[in-house]
Amino acid sequence: MNAAENGGYIQSLQMAPGIKGKKITWINKNGILGFVESIILSQKEASEPFYILDLGLLINLVHKWAHDLPMIQPYYAVKCNPNIEFLGAMAALGFSFDCASRAEIETVMALGVSSDRIIFANPCKAESHIKYAASVGVNLTTFDSINEVRKIKRSHPECALLIRIKVMDDSTFRSPLSSKYGALPNEIESLLQAAQAAQLDVIGVSFHIGSGGNDVYAYRYAIAAAKEVFDTTVQLGMPKMKVLNIGGGFTADTHFNVAVMAIKEGISKHFSEEEGLIFMAEPGRYFAEKCFTLATNIIGKRVRGDLREYWITDGIYGSMNCIVNDHAVVTCSPLGTTSNPINPTCTNAELYKSTVFGPTCDAYDTISTSYWLPDLEVDDWLLFPNMGAYTSATGSNFNGFTTSSIPTILYYSNISCVNF
Missing domain, CATH: 2.40.37.10 (Lyase, Ornithine Decarboxylase; Chain A, domain 1)
Structure with missing residues (x-):
C-alpha cells in the first residue's frame, strides 16, 4: 500500500x-x-x-485475505475478541460478522452493522435468542439437530439455514469442536427431511475443522463432505443449495498459505460446476491474534x-x-x-x-x-x-x-x- x-x-x-x-x-x-x-x-x-x-497490521491482514481468498467472504467470529475498538475497525472496513448470542448481535448492530451482514452461527441457541434474531432481521443461522429445527420453526420460520456437519477427527487441534457440534453422516438425510417438512429453507452447508491446528488439509476433506450434502439435497428433491461456509481455524502464519492452497483445490475439485455459489468463512484468530x-x-x-x-x-x-x-x-x-x-x-x-x-x-x-x-x-x-x-x-x-x-x-x- x-x-x-x-x-x-x-x-x-x-x-x-x-x-x-x-x-x-x-x-x-x-x-x-x-x-x-x-x-x-x-x-x-x-x-x-x-x-x-x-490497526496497520489489521489492514494488511485484510488485504492478504482479499488477495489470497477473494472468492470467500469473511464473517469475523466475534467470540474470538469482542474488543469494541477492534469490532469498530472491522465494521468500518465493511466486514460481516459471525455472532453466537443475542449479546453479540446487539454489540455488532450497535456499531451500525446491518442485519444482512450477520450470521447467527451457533448450532444450539436459546429460543429467546432466536426470537430476538427474528425481531432484528438476522435471517441466517446454523443447525445440527431435530430440536433446533423445531425451535427455529416456532420462533423464526423465515430464517434461512445452514446444516452444520461433522467432517473429521479434530482431537489434535488446540480447540476441537466436533465433539460438541456437527451432524454425523448418517444423520444428515433425516435432518434435511425434518427441515423440509417444517418448510424451512436449508440453503447451504457449514463446517468447522477446529481451531489452532496444523492439519490445514482438513479443509479439502471437509469440502468434499460438504459436496456430498449438496448432492443429497438434490436426491431428496429439495431446492439446490447455494452457500458453502468453510468456518474458521485460520492462523496468520505459514499454515494460512497451505490452507489457501487446500481450500482452492477442494473448491476446484468439488464445486467448479456450481454456478452462483456463495462462499463464506468465520475467521477469528487470523485477524485478531497478532494485532x-x-x-x-x-x-x-x-x-x-x-x-x-x-x-x-x-x-x-x-x-x-x-x-x-x-x-x-x-x-x-x-x-x-x-x-x-x-x-x-x-x-x-x-x-x-x-x-x-x-x-x-x-x-x-x-x-x-x-x-x-x-x-x-x-x-x-x-x-x-x-x-x-x-x-x-x-x-x-x-x-x-x-x-x-x-x-x-x-x-x-x-x-x-x-x-x-
Whole structure:
C-alpha cells in the first residue's frame, strides 16, 4: 500500500464506531518498544495492564485475505475478541460478522452493522435468542439437530439455514469442536427431511475443522463432505443449495498459505460446476491474534538463589487464560524502565531463569516457570505479543481483577505487506 492508501484507511478508521474521538498514533513497524515506553512514562504512577492494538497490521491482514481468498467472504467470529475498538475497525472496513448470542448481535448492530451482514452461527441457541434474531432481521443461522429445527420453526420460520456437519477427527487441534457440534453422516438425510417438512429453507452447508491446528488439509476433506450434502439435497428433491461456509481455524502464519492452497483445490475439485455459489468463512484468530500486544507491570519480586520470581498485573484468570483454555504458548519481552533506563529492552543483560505469576492469590495463577529474563525490578514491564485471540474475551473478574476493564491504546504501524 502507498502512503495515500494508508492515509485513507486511517481517516476511515478515525471515524469508525468504537474508535471515533480516540487517538491513533502512527509509528514505524520497529518502533513499538519506544511507543509503549512513551505510554508508560506518560502514565507516571499508573501500573495497570493495557493492550495496544495495531490497526496497520489489521489492514494488511485484510488485504492478504482479499488477495489470497477473494472468492470467500469473511464473517469475523466475534467470540474470538469482542474488543469494541477492534469490532469498530472491522465494521468500518465493511466486514460481516459471525455472532453466537443475542449479546453479540446487539454489540455488532450497535456499531451500525446491518442485519444482512450477520450470521447467527451457533448450532444450539436459546429460543429467546432466536426470537430476538427474528425481531432484528438476522435471517441466517446454523443447525445440527431435530430440536433446533423445531425451535427455529416456532420462533423464526423465515430464517434461512445452514446444516452444520461433522467432517473429521479434530482431537489434535488446540480447540476441537466436533465433539460438541456437527451432524454425523448418517444423520444428515433425516435432518434435511425434518427441515423440509417444517418448510424451512436449508440453503447451504457449514463446517468447522477446529481451531489452532496444523492439519490445514482438513479443509479439502471437509469440502468434499460438504459436496456430498449438496448432492443429497438434490436426491431428496429439495431446492439446490447455494452457500458453502468453510468456518474458521485460520492462523496468520505459514499454515494460512497451505490452507489457501487446500481450500482452492477442494473448491476446484468439488464445486467448479456450481454456478452462483456463495462462499463464506468465520475467521477469528487470523485477524485478531497478532494485532494485540499486552503490557503488564511488575508489582512484586522475590530472589531465591539464581531464581527470579515476578508478579505482574494480569494472569491466568485474566488475559493469560488462553494458556489453559486455548493451549496457547505466550512469550514476553522485558521493558526495564526502572532497572535499566538507558537500555530499555535489556538486550545486553545477564539472564536468569524466572517464574512469572499473575496478580491473584491462587497459586494456579502461574504464567510460566521457565522464562529467561534479565534481573528486573518492581515497576519494570513485560510485553506479551500475539495476545488478541481468546484472551480478554474469556478472562474473569476473580479476586477483583477485572479483565474486561483493561484499556486499549491504538496505533497504526507502517507495514508495507504481510508475508508468511
